[in-house]
Amino acid sequence: MKTRAIITFVLFPVCSWMVTASALAGDKTDSLERAAGMERFRQAASAEYVGSESCEVCHEKEFKEFQLSTHARIALPGENLKAQGCEMCHGPASAHVEEGGGRGVGIVNPKKDPAACFNCHQDKRLEFRLPYHHPVLEGKMSCTDCHSAHGEEIRPWSTTTLVDINEVCFKCHKEQRGPFVWEHEVIREGCTVCHKVHGSIHEKMLIARDSNLCLRCHTQVNFPTIGKSSHAGRLASGTCFSAGCHTAPHGSNFDEHLRY
Numbered sequence: 001m002k003t004r005a006i007i008t009f010v011l012f013p014v015c016s017w018m019v020t021a022s023a024l025a026g027d028k029t030d031s032l033e034r035a036a037g038m039e040r041f042r043q044a045a046s047a048e049y050v051g052s053e054s055c056e057v058c059h060e061k062e063f064k065e066f067q068l069s070t071h072a073r074i075a076l077p078g079e080n081l082k083a084q085g086c087e088m089c090h091g092p093a094s095a096h097v098e099e100g101g102g103r104g105v106g107i108v109n110p111k112k113d114p115a116a117c118f119n120c121h122q123d124k125r126l127e128f129r130l131p132y133h134h135p136v137l138e139g140k141m142s143c144t145d146c147h148s149a150h151g152e153e154i155r156p157w158s159t160t161t162l163v164d165i166n167e168v169c170f171k172c173h174k175e176q177r178g179p180f181v182w183e184h185e186v187i188r189e190g191c192t193v194c195h196k197v198h199g200s201i202h203e204k205m206l207i208a209r210d211s212n213l214c215l216r217c218h219t220q221v222n223f224p225t226i227g228k229s230s231h232a233g234r235l236a237s238g239t240c241f242s243a244g245c246h247t248a249p250h251g252s253n254f255d256e257h258l259r260y
């Protein structure tokens with residue numbers, strides 16, 4: 001109950017603020033992209049909001065799945081109050097329902113275009129514009145390659161079993177899966193320990209481009225000794241993971257110090 005109240009009174013205004021801010025800021029491409037996204041909502045806007053209950057008869061699976069989702073607890077303020085539940089992402093759906101449903105019939109499908117998500121998550125659009133990013137804005141992949149749109153676990157990284165945390169990444173990045181003879185223990189905590197996966201200013205979407213990426217964890221009392229050997233000279237010659245040093249940060253089959 002308490003969580004719900006917080007979401008209602010704190011997060012909804014934040015969300016509407018994001019929408020407003022997005023309407024005010026942005027360059028030309030922004031406006032074009034936004035216009036395209038909003039246009040689809042507007043086309044559908046001759047339609048009315050009919051409420052999530054009316055979807056259940058035909059989309060029982062999505063309906064059931066959605067009940068535990070974070071988005072199921074969101075209500076929008078003001079005139080958008082009705083745009084909740086399924087219709088916050090799929091747009092007002094009366095036309096879709098009256099026509100008896102169908103692909104492309106009076107309904108938005110955000111898989112092809114993340115504009116529906118950006119209506120509220122404007123900051124994410126900016127992350128995908130950083131120099132190194134997953135090609136979502138390019139249309140080569142979608143938010144739902146990593147986030148389950150309807151499920152309880154829209155956060156792929158918060159699943160309760162360790163194995164599953166990185167599972168979503170291994171769908172496409174099989175090389176990092178291993179198993180390795182010498183694992184880098186930290187991988188189990190999640191790829192996001194080192195990567196900002198929406199986008200980053202650093203190559204390979206790293207959180208930091210220099211040795212600080214690794215030194216966050218590998219600094220010990222007698223630094224610059226790391227492990228059993230002094231790294232004083234080595235740290236000056238490049239990053240930990242380039243310069244021919246620990247070039248296998250995800251794990252190695254050949255070397256226990258992850259050098260190759």
Ligand code: HEC
Nearest residue numbers: 051054055058086090093097100101102103104107108109
């Ligand atoms: C009378 C039955 C019916 C109702 C009610 C209904 N739909 Fe549909 N919907 C369909 C059918 C049939 C399809 C096409 C499915 C397919 O081809 O696999 C569909 C497709 C969709 C799609 C995919 C569209 C695309 O272009 O890929 C979405 C999203 C969708 N419905 C959302 C909703 C939402 C949200 C509601 C409630 C507001 C709703 N539907 C109510 C029957 C219905």
Ligand code: HEC
Nearest residue numbers: 052055059062063066071085086088089109110111144149
């Ligand atoms: C947070 C945004 C969001 C909400 C809320 C939402 N959906 Fe979706 N929905 C999506 C996205 C994104 C996709 C595309 C997923 C994919 O195919 O990877 C989708 C796809 C669908 C599809 C098409 C599935 C297919 O086979 O292509 C249906 C049907 C659907 N949603 C129904 C619903 C219903 C019913 C609700 C409410 C109970 C709902 N959605 C709520 C984002 C949302």
Ligand code: HEC
Nearest residue numbers: 011015070074088089110116117119120143147149154155
């Ligand atoms: C109507 C506004 C709205 C739309 C549309 C919307 N979201 Fe959200 N979303 C929210 C709010 C509000 C929260 C909860 C606050 C937060 O964590 O930012 C949230 C939370 C999330 C979270 C974090 C969940 C968690 O457990 O913390 C993810 C991931 C997410 N949304 C992805 C998406 C994706 C992907 C889409 C498009 C398919 C989408 N959202 C569409 C408003 C929206």
Ligand code: HEC
Nearest residue numbers: 114117118121124134136142143145146147157192197198
């Ligand atoms: C390559 C996989 C991937 C794609 C594609 C992706 N996400 Fe995420 N997303 C993640 C991961 C992993 C996190 C957790 C980030 C962390 O903990 O550092 C996350 C976190 C989030 C969050 C909540 C936490 C936060 O950073 O505020 C939101 C909201 C979100 N994503 C929205 C989106 C939207 C919207 C899209 C599509 C435009 C999208 N994501 C595409 C993997 C992805």
Ligand code: HEC
Nearest residue numbers: 134141145146168169171172173191192195197203204205
């Ligand atoms: C649906 C497939 C898919 C999923 C899921 C996915 N990625 Fe990616 N990833 C890609 C594509 C495509 C690229 C871009 C490759 C390119 O530009 O050559 C990429 C690039 C990367 C890169 C940069 C590679 C380079 O050489 O610059 C990293 C790091 C990365 N992904 C990590 C992750 C992580 C971590 C996850 C899980 C949160 C993840 N990816 C989920 C498809 C995916």
Ligand code: HEC
Nearest residue numbers: 166169170173176186187190191193194195204241249250
């Ligand atoms: C301990 C930090 C760390 C963690 C955790 C981590 N990575 Fe990386 N990753 C790196 C570094 C450093 C590079 C860049 C290597 C280079 O430039 O030679 C990299 C590069 C990549 C690349 C680009 C290809 C390559 O090998 O250069 C992909 C794809 C990738 N990582 C995916 C993942 C996935 C998937 C996970 C989770 C299973 C993950 N990473 C976890 C540090 C990490």
Ligand code: HEC
Nearest residue numbers: 184185186193213214216217227240241246249256257258
């Ligand atoms: C979030 C914490 C964390 C980060 C960040 C991290 N590591 Fe590790 N690393 C560990 C843990 C935990 C172990 C296993 C325990 C140990 O041996 O210290 C480990 C083990 C290692 C080992 C094997 C130990 C040995 O004896 O040689 C190497 C090499 C290593 N890490 C290199 C790196 C490099 C290179 C980076 C940056 C790309 C990095 N680590 C980033 C936590 C981390």
